[in-house]
Amino acid sequence: MDAKIFVFITHTDGKADDSALELVTAARSLFPGCTPNALVAGSGVGPVCQEVAASFGEVWKFDQAALAYPNAELLRPLLVKVLPAGATLLLAHNTFGLDLGPGLSVKLGVTYVPDVVGVDGLEGTTLKAVRQEYAGQVSAHVHCDIARGAVITVRPGAFKPAEAGAAAGQVVDRSEDATGLAARRTFVELIQAEAGDIDITREDVLVSVGRGIGDKENIPLVEELVEAMGAALSCSRPIVDAKWLDKARQVGTSGKTVKPRVYLALGISGSFQHVGGIKGNPFLLAINKNPKAAIFQVATIGVVADLLELLPVLTEKILKSR
Amino acid sequence: MEILVCVKRVPDSAENEISVGPGGADIRREDLVYSVNEWDNYAVEEAIQIVERVGGNVTVVSVGDTEAEEIVRREMAMGANQGLLATDAAFTGSDGLGIATILEAVARKTKYDLILTGAQADDGAAQVGGMLGALLDWPYASLVNLIKVEGDKALRIGREIEGGSQEISDIELPCVLSIQTGINEPRYVGIRGIRKVASVEIPVLDGGALGLPPETVGAAGARVRRVDYFVPQTGAGAEMLTGSTEEVAGKLVDLLKAKGGIK
Ligand SMILES: Cc1cc2nc3c(=O)[nH]c(=O)nc-3n(C[C@H](O)[C@H](O)[C@H](O)COP(=O)(O)OP(=O)(O)OC[C@H]3O[C@@H](n4cnc5c(N)ncnc54)[C@H](O)[C@@H]3O)c2cc1C
Ligand SMILES: Cc1cc2nc3c(=O)[nH]c(=O)nc-3n(C[C@H](O)[C@H](O)[C@H](O)COP(=O)(O)OP(=O)(O)OC[C@H]3O[C@@H](n4cnc5c(N)ncnc54)[C@H](O)[C@@H]3O)c2cc1C
Numbered sequence: 048m049d050a051k052i053f054v055f056i057t058h059t060d061g062k063a064d065d066s067a068l069e070l071v072t073a074a075r076s077l078f079p080g081c082t083p084n085a086l087v088a089g090s091g092v093g094p095v096c097q098e099v100a101a102s103f104g105e106v107w108k109f110d111q112a113a114l115a116y117p118n119a120e121l122l123r124p125l126l127v128k129v130l131p132a133g134a135t136l137l138l139a140h141n142t143f144g145l146d147l148g149p150g151l152s153v154k155l156g157v158t159y160v161p162d163v164v165g166v167d168g169l170e171g172t173t174l175k176a177v178r179q180e181y182a183g184q185v186s187a188h189v190h191c192d193i194a195r196g197a198v199i200t201v202r203p204g205a206f207k208p209a210e211a212g213a214a215a216g217q218v219v220d221r222s223e224d225a226t227g228l229a230a231r232r233t234f235v236e237l238i239q240a241e242a243g244d245i246d247i248t249r250e251d252v253l254v255s256v257g258r259g260i261g262d263k264e265n266i267p268l269v270e271e272l273v274e275a276m277g278a279a280l281s282c283s284r285p286i287v288d289a290k291w292l293d294k295a296r297q298v299g300t301s302g303k304t305v306k307p308r309v310y311l312a313l314g315i316s317g318s319f320q321h322v323g324g325i326k327g328n329p330f331l332l333a334i335n336k337n338p339k340a341a342i343f344q345v346a347t348i349g350v351v352a353d354l355l356e357l358l359p360v361l362t363e364k365i366l367k368s369r
Numbered sequence: 370m371e372i373l374v375c376v377k378r379v380p381d382s383a384e385n386e387i388s389v390g391p392g393g394a395d396i397r398r399e400d401l402v403y404s405v406n407e408w409d410n411y412a413v414e415e416a417i418q419i420v421e422r423v424g425g426n427v428t429v430v431s432v433g434d435t436e437a438e439e440i441v442r443r444e445m446a447m448g449a450n451q452g453l454l455a456t457d458a459a460f461t462g463s464d465g466l467g468i469a470t471i472l473e474a475v476a477r478k479t480k481y482d483l484i485l486t487g488a489q490a491d492d493g494a495a496q497v498g499g500m501l502g503a504l505l506d507w508p509y510a511s512l513v514n515l516i517k518v519e520g521d522k523a524l525r526i527g528r529e530i531e532g533g534s535q536e537i538s539d540i541e542l543p544c545v546l547s548i549q550t551g552i553n554e555p556r557y558v559g560i561r562g563i564r565k566v567a568s569v570e571i572p573v574l575d576g577g578a579l580g581l582p583p584e585t586v587g588a589a590g591a592r593v594r595r596v597d598y599f600v601p602q603t604g605a606g607a608e609m610l611t612g613s614t615e616e617v618a619g620k621l622v623d624l625l626k627a628k629g630g631i632k
Binding site: 116118119120123140141142143145146147148149150151152153154158159160161162177178179180181182184185186187188189190191192230231232233234235236237238239240251252258259275276277278284285287288289290294297300301302303304308309311316318330332333337338339343344345346347348349350351352356357360361364365368369 | 380382383385386387388389396465466469489491492493494495496497498499500502503504507508509510511512525527528529530531532533534535536537538539540541544550551554592593594595596597598599600601606607608609610614615617618619621622624625626628629630631632
């Protein structure tokens with residue numbers, strides 16, 4: 048069975064991403080005790096292959112100049128060519144995984160299971176997986192038959208990384224298979240996110256505002272609290288999309304990764320893309336009018352309240368206590 | 370440019386408390402407020418802006434029950450030229466592939482140059498656009514936050530990736546793109562806009578009209594079965610503070626002080 052279990056490894060600056068070992072754990076929760084195989088594509092990826100070898104059976108290396116940037120449109124036909132029939136492929140549910148995965152499942156003619164957060168095991172050939180819906184307010188059990196194979200994307204951070212080093216993986220150079228690839232989408236360049244006027248990654252007390260603030264007019268309520276606390280202001284993505292605050296203040300997977308001591312989440316539902324940007328286990332206080340909001344699953348302290356009522360009172364009390 | 374935009378009617382998760390219904394078979398739907406999936410508004414706005422620049426038509430399609438007509442109409446009020454509703458009892462219980470299969474059949478009825486979807490919907494799956502691209506055998510890009518039309522054969526696009534960096538690519542037409550929020554500022558739709566399109570006819574396409582055998586879509590064709598909904602047990606969860614606004618604010622001040630949150 049192991050011969051048919053694969054993990055696609057993404058890497059940055061010559062190092063495998065954290066998701067690599069999380070995917071090993073996810074694979075083992077599907078097939079207990081298995082040693083999955085790894086797929087590594089890129090240019091000059093020898094060191095990445097060596098780095099991960101100890102955690103896999105075989106590491107298939109696809110080393111080609113044309114693969115220097117991970118273009119899902121190029122990699123999809125490659126994977127269709129090299130994966131054996133009935134293969135189960137796990138990849139991270141990140142911006143690369145969701146670019147590659149859905150179309151790959153169609154081209155392989157296999158089941159697609161997106162954004163898996165848990166696995167209840169395999170019964171025969173039926174995979175029992177756990178997903179979240181409605182920004183994490185509810186979870187769902189999903190079942191699917193993976194006898195013919197599957198493409199599964201796994202939520203980053205949902206599985207603990209496996210201990211490295213149990214397997215004596217072998218690097219197999221399959222670069223020859225990756226010649227002559229063509230795609231109708233060609234990579235041009237990567238534009239790094241702009242720095243902005245504030246660096247929230249260095250702040251140790253953050254007050255973060257989300258869509259629950261309702262209106263641009265209400266942002267000063269938050270700014271007054273920030274000032275009273277002597278904290279810094281950050282936000283969720285919709286606040287940036289609406290252009291109420293600068294992109295440099297956005298916390299999350301497509302924003303900044305912060306590691307404050309104290310994080311106050313105001314009117315933020317707690318999507319994994321937001322929470323994924325909060326590291327270092329801060330003292331997390333959440334204020335939300337919805338008692339079911341997913342943010343309360345990760346917060347230390349929760350308050351069910353309307354921001355517009357609570358914030359002015361809170362700010363005033365802080366100012367008085369000084 | 371002929372553009373098809375796929376839109377989904379979803380419970381507005383910013384407005385609703387979502388809870389699990391009896392036996393976990395579904396969420397409680399009695400009092401839910403529905404709207405257009407947030408990402409899809411950005412897709413429709415982008416399509417309208419492209420057509421404003423280079424000419425063409427925007428068609429909006431939704432797969433759903435007859436109630437989905439109301440969101441198709443809303444997107445027409447934004448400025449889409451045409452609306453379509455794909456509805457059939459046999460479509461009920463479709464998985465992502467089922468929805469993509471229905472949309473593929475819609476796309477094959479007319480010649481489109483570009484199809485836009487949202488990056489993701491309420492299920493957080495982010496699957497339909499990529500599947501649709503593969504079914505049509507068109508190139509695909511997800512999380513698009515920039516579109517420039519370069520002649521009539523290609524687009525220059527940006528994808529927003531981790532950390533907010535932008536990956537620039539060229540993509541051939543026809544193609545499928547999934548749109549990320551923030552690519553534009555979707556226009557406001559007022560009562561007057563809605564009134565103007567209130568009596569426009571929205572053609573309805575069923576499985577017969579789309580040439581879809583019932584066993585390929587809906588619950589019958591689904592490879593992924595949602596068995597039930599439940600509320601996860603995640604550790605201890607937050608300690609919840611209760612009391613009057615005054616009391617809660619007081620407790621918060623004490624906690625913040627103790628943890629160094631007030632400097
Ligand atoms: C690829 C990708 C990357 C992403 N990256 C990021 C990212 O980096 N950062 C990010 O934040 N998001 C990101 N997102 C978006 C993410 O999926 C969510 O849509 C977003 O985090 C929601 O922001 P929010 O919690 O502010 O809004 P919502 O989910 O709309 O939540 C608003 C909350 O406010 C509460 N509320 C409403 N009114 C009040 C009131 N008066 N008082 C108190 N509470 C109230 C509501 O109950 C609700 O819980 C990304 C999405 C994708 C697809
Ligand atoms: C009663 C019920 C039963 C269901 N049962 C199952 C089940 O058994 N198994 C299962 O896997 N799923 C099931 N679903 C989920 C449902 O089929 C989803 O709509 C489907 O998976 C696609 O939506 P998504 O949120 O995954 O789309 P995403 O891939 O997250 O959405 C991306 C984009 O695709 C487009 N899109 C998505 N849906 C539509 C649509 N309906 N019309 C037009 N465009 C659309 C939009 O542009 C959207 O922005 C069920 C849903 C309902 C309501």
